[in-house]
Amino acid sequence: MISKRLTKQEAIKKKCLECSAGNKNEVANCEIKDCALWRYRNGYEEQDELYFKHMKKKGKK
Numbered sequence: 001m002i003s004k005r006l007t008k009q010e011a012i013k014k015k016c017l018e019c020s021a022g023n024k025n026e027v028a029n030c031e032i033k034d035c036a037l038w039r040y041r042n043g044y045e046e047q048d049e050l051y052f053k054h055m056k057k058k059g060k061k
C-alpha cells in the first residue's frame with residue numbers, strides 16, 4: 001500500500017513506470033493505445049485527433 005497521498009498525475013506516472021519496469025523511454029514510446037492511461041502517460045494530454053475533436057465539440061478550438 002502507498003503511504004503518501006499522490007496527485008492524479010503522480011499516480012499515472014507511478015503506474016506507467018511500474019508497467020514499464022521503471023524505463024521512462026518505454027513509457028514515452030508506449031504503443032498500448034487501448035490503455036486508459038495512455039493519453040496522459042507523458043504528464044500532459046496527447047494533443048491528437050481525438051483531443052482536437054473533443055475541444056472543437058466544447059467550442060474551445
Ligand code: SF4
Pocket residue numbers: 015016017019020026027030031032035036037038039041
Ligand atoms: S499507458 Fe502504457 S505504460 Fe502506461 S500503464 Fe498503460 S500500457 Fe502501461
